Amino acid sequence: MARNRYDVDEVLETPFDFAHLKRSFVYIKKYKGKMITALVLSVFAAISGLLGPLITQYALDNTIPQKNMGQLVLLTLAFVGTIAVSITFSTIRSRIMTVVGQDIIFDIRTDLFKHLQELPFEYYDNRPHGKILIRVVNYVNSVSDMLSNGIINVILECLNMLFIMIFMFFVNVKLSLVVLSGLPIFAVIMMMIKKRQRKAWQDVSNKSSNLNAYLQENITGARVTQIFTREEENAQIFDRLSEKYRKSWINAVKYSNLVWPATDNVSTLVRAAIFVVGLLVLTPAAVSLGTIVAMTSYASSFWQPIMNLSNIFNNFINNIAYLERIFETLDEPATIADKPNAQDIGDITGEVKFDDVTFSYEQGKTVLEHISFDVKPGESVALVGPTGAGKSTVVSLLSRFYDLDSGKITIDGKDISQATLHSLRSQMGIMLQDSFIFSGTIYDNIRYGRLDATEEEIREAAKIVCADEFISEMKDGYMTEVNERGSKLSGGQKQLISFARTLLSDPKILVLDEATSSIDARTEKLLQQGLQRLLVGRTSFIIAHRLSTIKNCDKIMYIDNKGIAECGTHDQLIAKKGEYYKLYTAQHMDE
Known part of the structure; x- marks a missing residue:
């Protein structure tokens, strides 16, 4: 084609x-x-x-x-x-x-x-x-x-x-x-x-x-x-x-x-x-x-x-x-599919390991080369760096949306390529940059990944991400009909609804890819308070251009030149005065 x-x-x-x-x-x-x-x-x-x-x-x-x-x-x-x-x-x-x-x-x-x-x-x-x-x-x-x-x-x-x-x-x-x-x-x-x-x-x-x-x-x-x-x-x-x-x-x-x-x-x-x-x-x-x-x-x-x-x-x-x-x-091959001997990955705790991972979207043009890192259960990891460096690629590989050129990714010591996709992704909450809203009610959009959720659980998820207030002010509340791609909602409202949808699934590993990019500063501050509660006990990967939102992460990785250029806590990287320091200082001065 x-x-x-x-x-x-x-x-x-x-x-x-x-x-x-x-x-x-x-x-x-x-x-x-x-x-x-x-x-x-x-x-x-x-x-x-x-x-x-x-x-x-x-x-x-x-x-x-x-x-x-x-x-x-x-x-x-x-x-x-x-x-x-x-x-x-x-x-x-x-x-x-x-x-x-x-x-x-x-x-x-x-x-x-x-x-x-x-x-x-x-x-x-x-x-x-x-x-x-x-x-x-x-x-x-x-x-x-x-x-x-x-x-x-x-x-x-x-x-x-x-x-x-x-x-x-x-x-x-x-x-x-x-x-x-x-x-x-x-x-x-x-x-x-x-x-x-x-x-x-x-x-x-x-x-x-x-x-x-x-x-x-x-x-x-x-x-x-x-x-x-x-x-x-x-x-x-x-x-x-x-x-x-x-x-x-x-x-x-x-x-x-x-x-x-x-x-x-x-x-x-x-x-x-x-x-x-x-x-x-x-x-x-x-x-x-x-x-x-x-x-x-x-x-x-x-x-x-x-x-x-x-x-x-x-x-x-x-x-x-x-x-x-x-x-x-x-006949188009479903290249990302369960292997013949794939097994249920079981209940995961969230220990993640990238072992010498190399990946390319097109043959001969690698995006990531020989990346290795470990994440302990419950740790929060921030991925920062210039646009196009491969931050979103890292979390896409963790979710096995693409297969590796070489290397291995494990969760709790189990190779994700040998696990069934359903058992892997059902325990991951992924919020991508594109906050896609389906035609239907707001209620149905929030419970999209968990149809057995109760009304109380849906409202609680919306409250945590600060979406309950604007939803309740709508004429039909949670039963408000939204158009395809949520055309009648603001960018921030779509993101908050997507946030609620992700959190309702109660994931063991949480991936937030520019999750707050369309949210105003006041709402983001309130949202961060709710997220801090939610992140406790969950392994999380956060991609954010606003570095002020990831200062408290357990680990910050600066992705550039097809690999991890720097890794450490916010204070460690600031003290190092390397690429992260330059990026943070420049952004802080702009603010």
């Missing part, structure tokens, strides 16, 4: 083969009972419909010449009956397959969502989110009909062709061969169209993905767009992407629209050939009027399944590009 660009087409890492289609049968097998029922109903509907031309032939060749009105009435009722049976069975079959199609959509989309939740941060860091969304929503909708009705219809139309051929040869062998003579011509036409058509629809998929990625990015950044008055420039970019999508769609439809006319023209030629052969080549004694009418009807019926198969093939080619991208997402 294109990395961080909305204007770069996606490139499939592996070409499509029929193993992908075979793999999709996993979703079909679950509903094989319903699909077989639908197929049987379709067969009865098809056979019922094929009896009509035989009834017509008999009426033209026998009943009408004999002027047998009673028999003609019976034949008419029988003809109407075959139509009624065909329509009834087809309707029931259609309803069954509609349900099956929706069930398949549900299954594929559920698998995609579950897999996306297991993928590492790196996957989302490197990809436009709009290109991920379109796979879960649009692409799944598109392929579901192919996997449900498409497979059934292929079998059904093949059976229809077989039944029609049996009926045709029963009526007249020579005229049946005339009907079949159009197949080689049709096959040549389809071979000419197939390859170009698939490439054209892959291009449509790319352009649709690009457009969706840019749209999602601009919706998320709408405020920034208006602040910098970028509406006109963004509209021009959107127009360019829309124009590329329009051109790719027209090009793809051009190839798709060649299929139906080709089938229709061959069918028309074949029906004309029946009249030519039947009236001019064969003798009237060999071919009756009823036979010609019946064969013409069967010829239309014979080419109808072929036209239907062409449309199915058309739809199949169109959706192959989408199926490829769905499986590409499902």
Whole structure:
């Protein structure tokens, strides 16, 4: 998938083969009972419909010449009956397959969502989110009909062709061969169209993905767009992407629209050939009027399944590009996952050790090199240093959001890479710089990580972080609805709610990454009092640019040049007059 660009087409890492289609049968097998029922109903509907031309032939060749009105009435009722049976069975079959199609959509989309939740941060860091969304929503909708009705219809139309051929040869062998003579011509036409058509629809998929990625990015950044008055420039970019999508769609439809006319023209030629052969080549004694009418009807019926198969093939080619991208997402490795022999880490006390840890986000570009340190249970550790030095990376590695290049991280002497992710992260409270608020109530946002929390526990957590006061002043209090990303809350309010959410989980290890960056000085002072109570007995890692907030930490580590440049208490580092001293003095003078 294109990395961080909305204007770069996606490139499939592996070409499509029929193993992908075979793999999709996993979703079909679950509903094989319903699909077989639908197929049987379709067969009865098809056979019922094929009896009509035989009834017509008999009426033209026998009943009408004999002027047998009673028999003609019976034949008419029988003809109407075959139509009624065909329509009834087809309707029931259609309803069954509609349900099956929706069930398949549900299954594929559920698998995609579950897999996306297991993928590492790196996957989302490197990809436009709009290109991920379109796979879960649009692409799944598109392929579901192919996997449900498409497979059934292929079998059904093949059976229809077989039944029609049996009926045709029963009526007249020579005229049946005339009907079949159009197949080689049709096959040549389809071979000419197939390859170009698939490439054209892959291009449509790319352009649709690009457009969706840019749209999602601009919706998320709408405020920034208006602040910098970028509406006109963004509209021009959107127009360019829309124009590329329009051109790719027209090009793809051009190839798709060649299929139906080709089938229709061959069918028309074949029906004309029946009249030519039947009236001019064969003798009237060999071919009756009823036979010609019946064969013409069967010829239309014979080419109808072929036209239907062409449309199915058309739809199949169109959706192959989408199926490829769905499986590409499902095949994306969940690199941060439980190892085969992973075990529950058990109840932890919070002893942390980094042993010669080296890490890089990109191969060959290390962020941290050979870092080693120990943290005793209950100690508070502050990480300071210049922007981009790797402070947030340290706590991300502790939470195993990324795997190490080399070295080892242990908690209570147990290697975290050998522990199950759930047992590890469920005992860690992590508050990142981005205070993400989900749509819903404030109440639900606070208990997001602990659904069994009582109302009293939720309020207590909010009180500790000084959030209870502003929440209680809202019209609906804790039941106040907040929008996606908490757009109607201030930055400080979002951070306090996130703080309450983290603290409610009662973590053994607490990670605060710039947790108070959006909070005013007065609220921060009150918050610090609550935190001091909470930090007792918990191992904590605190990243803060305001050095006044971490003076009382048991250990301060100055991160720079891919490692720990200095380590000690506040007083020790001040006395050393090194990098921390320079940073603290400069900040203190500014204040």
